[in-house]
Amino acid sequence: MPRLSVIPLLRKFYLRLLLVGAFSMPSVSFAQDFESSLQNQPRIVKLTLREAVNFVLDNNITVKNAKMDFVKADTAELKNLSQYAWTLVGSFSKTKTTLPSNNNNVLSGQKISNDRIAMGFQKQFQTQTFFSMELSHTRFDSNAFETAAAAARLGAVGPLLAAPPQYTDALTVTLAQEFLKYSFGATEKDRQKVLKQNAVIRRDELVDILSQLVVKTLVDYWTLSVYDSQVATFEKLEKNTRNIRDLTIRKRNLGLSESFEVNQWTSALTQTENSLERARLARSESERNLIRILNVDPSSKVAGITDLHEKVPTDINPERDYKYALDHRIDLRNLARQREIAEVELRIKQAEDMPSLRVTGSYSTRGQTFLNPMQNYVNPETGMMSFRYPEKTLGIALSYPLFDIGIKTDIRDAKLKMDTLIKQEVDLKAQIKEELENRYNSIVAGAELLETANRRRDEAEKFYQGVQLRFSQGRFTAVVVKSALDGLIQAELQVAQARINFNIDIVRYDLARNYIFEKFGVNIKQIVDELSKTDLESVVSQPGK
Template sequence: MKKIFILFFFGLGLSYQAHSQEIVELTLEEALNFTLENNIDVKNAQLETLIAKATIKETTASGLPQITGNFDLNYNPSIPVVFLPNQPPFGDPSIPGDVIPARFGVSFQSSLGVNVRQMIFDGSFFVGLQAAKTYRELTDLDKIKTENDAIEAVKKAYFGVLVNQERIRLAEANLSRIDTLLAETRALNEAGFAEKVDVSRIQVQRNNTYSQLERSRTALEISQQILKLQMGLPMEYDVVLSETLAELNPIEEINALLLEEGMERVEVSQLNTNLELVKLDLKNNQSQYMPTIDFVANGIRSGAGNAFNTVYDKQNWFGSSLLGVSMQIPIFDGLLKSARIQQNRVQLQQLENQRFFLKESIKNEVFTAKSNLRNELNILRVQRENLDLAREVYDIAKIKYQEGVGSNLEVVEADAALIEAEINYLSALYDGLVSKVDLEKALGILKNDLMN
């Protein structure tokens, strides 16, 4: 009984079991949506945003009360000796020598206390809190950049699969056409109306076409694996694409894209955020010239005893406490902060230069991408015309050969030209789609195009 394959959309709400290997049928939009949920780099970028959120909490925590408790239990096997002068009026004539050894302490000591420290003023804290929030913004931008890169890679991989599928379809059609011609020529040869060399010539063409078909099948398998890897789809699944190259290449959309001015690229936003972080680092280093003020408090109860069972007797325990304000004033650090401030100012100049160059590079990238896309459209139009002409030439050559007024060589050459025209047309179609993706990236609308 023929195995039944049930199509399903993995990861987007539709799943089921198939009797054999499971298949995922995808449109380009579905492939991109799946990628944004399952691509490993995108997942890691999303996790990085969670780390940034935790960093904000960590920074905020340093400005909240810091409370610690402590407990000590000490045993002195040998109580330290303190030496006192053996002189009147405290001297002891019975002790020889000019000093008196005395032991101060007990065998067991214990304490239990609580320490509280609350920051009152610290310029670095407020700058650090702002920097943590800015860092979170940077991780959000990094996530968008990672998503854009994944979208670009998946689009190109998706188009690669479609091109190889179309190459296989054309190669199979070519092989069928040549097989028919080969069978007709063999019959003519057997009937004495064609030479053996005519059969051999077509057989060579048939072998070349078969080899091209096998290469296309291998290329299709490789391109499917690349697509699954870019999407984050497990390798044990098969993908079936439900769109064609022509459907993804509407001329109206491309003409509209050529008129787009685009939007600010995420790379510019990333650089602006890095600039803000360096400014905050500069502000932080400058703020360290200011004093820091903390409120401190502690309470402790201590007890002692010469025997362990008397250490925790109530009468042996006494309490103490402290309330105060601690201020630390920086006086001289060997010009450390000054050197850091100089570094920050140079870093700001570097980032300003990078921002200027990036904006100019983006302008050049947009110009280049639009020029390439226009050129690819012209090439596609020419290759389409060549394909139509090659088909017309082949049809005429075959009719002439069948009617006895043309040569076998002419048919074989026309067939080879037709195959070449088909390959060139598919390449032009693929290059046009890739150029379209490059332009979307240059304009900064890869993600925006998907969301719309």
């Protein structure tokens, strides 16, 4: 009996195990499938305006290339400084001369060997000063009076005149200075200033390119929003058209509509489905283009920007923004820099018309011996360190360009360039003022158009809802319903387009006053400083490359 009483308990135990296994295994499998499905789902990128701007600056390929060009903007300036670097120089020459046997060559010998090796360093300074120091060694050997025939010409004295190789070592210091032309380096400083300004202009142009790229990205993002609106509108149109077609079929079955009305709505439904498919394709193409610009995973999906303006921003004031633009517009600042460069270039061209007076002096202490080269360094009597046998040279070179039409032409062109840039600067200021006024007028007009489009959309929607209700009651024909539906669709599309155009006008106004980065919280100065710091660190860490 006790054993029989245990059987039901065992049955219950095994049944519970079976149920646990049956429900736990599918749950584990379902969890794994669900997790893998989440991983396979495309990433959805949805950004605000500020996030979109920062995302582009961090990830876009064009921006990355522009940053590299930004670092290379001072290439010409750095290359120009290389001419003032210390230079290690060295030379080696070997000369052997063979002459015929005659009276002229008795004293010098028929076979002469002259070998020279030298090493030193030199530097050209910006003050037009040249300095060099050279250590040289010369070996001179001649067979004069070494042969019996040559020595016999002078009798018993001849063999005494034969000499072994002669070693001459010298330490030479050379200093040269330009006294008239280039004003002791003032002209070279002007050249450096021109290269520096060109580097600043190049960097500012790259910043302007980044600003325009940001604006283009925002426009592309908003264009995607327009396509989203088109897709949503045509989906709504397709749904409503299908409902009306189905309602017309029911009315035809009741004898309240004709068969051709069903055909009309079937054709309208097909046309709407085609329009919906075209809108989806256009939206997909715009999305792929935006994914490429944002440089995200190609399998990602991009959602349109939702934080759009509906009213005129309160921080827009054309008069105040004109003053702001005069201080911050990159093209205006670069034009002012170009005018300054033209003034400096005029001074450089005028310096080229000056006479040149170059004075060069050198001092060389020498040592000479027949024993071995080391004697020229250690012998206090005849060695170089005795300074008893110096060689001193002084040279003066004077030149003056006479009737040089090329220099006169360069001076004339530099003056004309200055006048042209001054006029361009005045004209650009007027263009900026006009551009801001036109952009502001477009914003005001766009706000009015957007408000009008919203009212029209609301009225069209009310009209369509009323007509559709009465059509179901048999009061209106299908033609009236279709006309009301077409009007509603056009109103929806006009609202979306007006909203996007209004925001595009706002961002173009910000571009006109160069307020793009400030508006979206991008510290462009910090980006510039970081790039310059990176450039400097790369130069310091790789001095030999």
